[in-house]
Amino acid sequence: MVAIKLCFLLTSIIYMCDSERRIQGGDEVYSKKSYMVYLVKAPKSDKPYDEWLCGGVLVTTFFILTSQKCVLDVEYMYAIAGYDKYVPDTQIETDQCTKEKKKKVIYFCFPESTQIKSVNVTKNRRIDIALARVESAYNLSDITFKILCSYQPTIIPINYEKRFQEPGNDAMVLGWGHKDYYRNPLDKQNYNQKRLRYAPVKIAKNSICKKHYARYPFLNETIDKFMICTMEDGGLNEDGNIIITLPSSPLVECEVLRLSIRDNVRCNAFRARNRAVMESNEMSHVSESKISNKSHTNHTSRSRRPSSGFCQNDHGGPLVTWVGSKEVLIGIASLFRVSNGSKCMGPYLFTSTQQNSIFIDCILTRNSNFSYNASRRSSCDTPPNQRGFRIVEKYVSWTSGKHEHLVKYESNKLQNNTVVKYENDKLKNYTKKTTKINKAFEDLLKLETILKKHIPSNSSGDPVKENIKQ
Numbered sequence: 001m002v003a004i005k006l007c008f009l010l011t012s013i014i015y016m017c018d019s020e021r022r023i024q025g026g027d028e029v030y031s032k033k034s035y036m037v038y039l040v041k042a043p044k045s046d047k048p049y050d051e052w053l054c055g056g057v058l059v060t061t062f063f064i065l066t067s068q069k070c071v072l073d074v075e076y077m078y079a080i081a082g083y084d085k086y087v088p089d090t091q092i093e094t095d096q097c098t099k100e101k102k103k104k105v106i107y108f109c110f111p112e113s114t115q116i117k118s119v120n121v122t123k124n125r126r127i128d129i130a131l132a133r134v135e136s137a138y139n140l141s142d143i144t145f146k147i148l149c150s151y152q153p154t155i156i157p158i159n160y161e162k163r164f165q166e167p168g169n170d171a172m173v174l175g176w177g178h179k180d181y182y183r184n185p186l187d188k189q190n191y192n193q194k195r196l197r198y199a200p201v202k203i204a205k206n207s208i209c210k211k212h213y214a215r216y217p218f219l220n221e222t223i224d225k226f227m228i229c230t231m232e233d234g235g236l237n238e239d240g241n242i243i244i245t246l247p248s249s250p251l252v253e254c255e256v257l258r259l260s261i262r263d264n265v266r267c268n269a270f271r272a273r274n275r276a277v278m279e280s281n282e283m284s285h286v287s288e289s290k291i292s293n294k295s296h297t298n299h300t301s302r303s304r305r306p307s308s309g310f311c312q313n314d315h316g317g318p319l320v321t322w323v324g325s326k327e328v329l330i331g332i333a334s335l336f337r338v339s340n341g342s343k344c345m346g347p348y349l350f351t352s353t354q355q356n357s358i359f360i361d362c363i364l365t366r367n368s369n370f371s372y373n374a375s376r377r378s379s380c381d382t383p384p385n386q387r388g389f390r391i392v393e394k395y396v397s398w399t400s401g402k403h404e405h406l407v408k409y410e411s412n413k414l415q416n417n418t419v420v421k422y423e424n425d426k427l428k429n430y431t432k433k434t435t436k437i438n439k440a441f442e443d444l445l446k447l448e449t450i451l452k453k454h455i456p457s458n459s460s461g462d463p464v465k466e467n468i469k470q
Contacts, residue, residue, distance in 0.1 A: 029174065029196045029238055034082065035156035035327075036196060037064050038176055039105070039132070039316070040089040042076040044398065049074070051088055051190045055175045055317025057156050057329055060364060061137040065158070067316035067332055067351070068110040068130040075396065078102040079134050081153040082145040084196040086176040097149035103134035106396050111359040111389040116221045124218050127226050127389065128334040129351040131363050156318070159330040160357040164321055169203045170234040171321040173333060173348075177313030182338045192313055199308030200234030200243060201319070201348070209347045212337070226355050228319060228331045231347040233308050240322040309336060311344035319350040329353055359389060384410045 041052040052074060056066035064079055071077070080087065080098055087095045092102060110130040138153050145152045159165065178191045209229035213219050223229070237243050310317060310333045319331035331350030339345055353360060362380035384390035390410040 027197060029198050031239055032151050033174060033196060034151045034154040036174060037079055037081045039070060039077045039079055040092065041074050042078050045074050045076040047074050050188065051192055053176060053192055053313040054315055057318045058153055059155060059158055062133050063364060064132045065332060066130055066132055067334060068126050068128045070316040071108040071130045071132055077105040079105055081138060082151055083149040086192050086194055088190060100148055104398055105132045106135050107133040109363055109391055109393040111356065112392055113389050114385050115388045127351060127356060129332050129356050157328045158353050158360060159328045160354050162354055164323060165203060165228050165330045165352055165354055167203050167205045169321055170236040171203060171319050171330060172198045172200050172234060172238060173310050173317060173319050174198045175310060175314035175317035178311040180311060180343055182312045182342045182344055198238045200236055201230040201308050202232045202234045204229045204231040204347060209349055212347050226351055228350040228352045229347050240325060309346045309348040
C-alpha cells in the first residue's frame with residue numbers, strides 16, 4: 001500500500017519508517033483474537049492510496065485503540081471488527097461481513113506531549129497512540145457476527161502496570177500487513193495478508209532501541225517516556241504456551257510430536273509437498289515455522305527464523321502479553337526500520353499503554369461507564385502543562401464537504417477544558433450557513449403552525465383549496 005511514507009535515512013543503507021503498516025517473521029493465527037480490529041480507507045476519502053490498512057484493538061464497545069499516524073493519515077475510515085480475514089477497501093461492499101458490519105469512524109483523539117523539551121516541531125511532540133470512536137456501539141452479543149464474519153467482537157483489557165512491560169517479558173504482535181518487505185511505491189501488488197498473523201517477541205531494554213535510532217536524537221526522550229522496545233523472538237505462541245525450537249525440517253517436527261487434528265492436516269500438506277520436491281529432484285527445506293501441539297503438551301514447535309516484529313501496514317496493531325492466561329494490551333505498533341533491500345527490520349518500537357494511561361483513562365471515562373483509577377482520573381482535571389500532555393480531538397463529518405471537521409485543542413487555562421479551533425475558514429462559513437438554515441427552518445415551522453390555525457380544513461383534515469379572505 002502507499003500511505004504517506006515518512007522514512008528517514010539512518011545510514012547509507014538503513015531507513016526508519018513510521019507510517020506504513022504486516023507481521024514480520026510471523027505465523028497465521030488459529031485461535032480467536034476477537035478484540036482485533038482493522039481500519040480501511042472509505043470511498044469518501046480522496047487520498048490516492050491503494051490497499052491502505054491499519055491495525056487496532058477494541059477497548060470499549062465504542063472505542064478502538066490504534067496509532068495517531070493512522071487516524072491522521074486518512075480522513076474517512078471504516079472499522080472492521082469480528083473478522084480475521086482482511087478485505088481490501090475496494091471489496092468492502094462485496095464481502096458480506098464487511099458490507100453489513102463495517103462502522104464509520106466519527107471521532108478520534110491523541111495526546112501531544114508538553115514534556116519533550118528537545119523537540120520544536122509540533123508533529124514530533126505527538127505521541128503515537130490514538131483512540132477512535134465508531135458511529136454506534138458494537139453489540140458484543142450479536143450472534144450474526146459468527147454467521148457473517150469470524151466471531152463476536154470482544155474487548156481486551158488495557159495494561160496500566162509497568163511490571164508487565166519490563167525487559168525479558170514475552171509478548172506477541174498481531175496484524176494483517178506485509179510479511180517481510182516494504183513495498184516499492186511503483187509496485188501495485190497487494191502484499192497484505194488475507195488472514196490475521198502473529199509474531200512472538202521479547203521485550204528489550206529501551207537503550208537498545210535508542211542505540212539503533214541514535215541518528216534521530218529527537219526520539220531519545222520519546223523512547224524513554226512513551227515507548228516499549230522489542231528486538232528478539234519471544235518464547236510463547238499465540239495462546240501463551242511455550243515454543244520449542246526443533247530442527248528446521250517440518251517433516252521431523254511432524255514425526256516427533258503428537259499432533260492435534262488440525263496439525264495433522266498441515267503435516268500431510270508438508271509430506272505431499274516434500275514428495276513433489278523429491279520427485280523433481282529439487283531437494284530443499286520447507287520453511288513452515290509453527291506446528292502447534294496445544295492439545296497434548298501445551299507447546300509449539302518452530303524452525304529457526306529471523307527476529308520477529310512488524311512491517312508495512314501493521315501500524316496501529318497491538319502488542320499483547322499474558323497476565324496468567326489472560327491476554328492484555330501493553331502497546332501499539334509504531335516504528336520499525338527498513339534496509340536498502342526493503343526488508344523490514346528491528347528493533348521495533350511500540351507506544352506503551354502504561355505510559356499513556358492518563359490519556360486513555362481521561363477519554364474512556366469521559367465517554368462511557370469505563371471503570372477508572374481515581375488518581376489517574378484526578379489528573380484529567382489538571383492543566384495540560386502540569387499533566388504532561390494536551391489532548392487533540394477531531395470530529396469527522398461524513399455528511400459535510402471535504403475537510404469540514406471540527407478540531408479541539410486543550411487549553412492550559414482549562415476554560416471549559418478546551419478552546420475550539422477550526423481547520424479552515426470554509427468550516428467557519430459552513431457552520432454559519434448551517435445555523436442560518438436551521439433558523440430559517442424553525443421560522444417555517446412557526447409559520448406553518450400559524451397558518452393551520454387560520455386555514456379551514458375539509459373532512460379529510462387537509463386544508464381547503466380556496467383563497468383565504470382577509
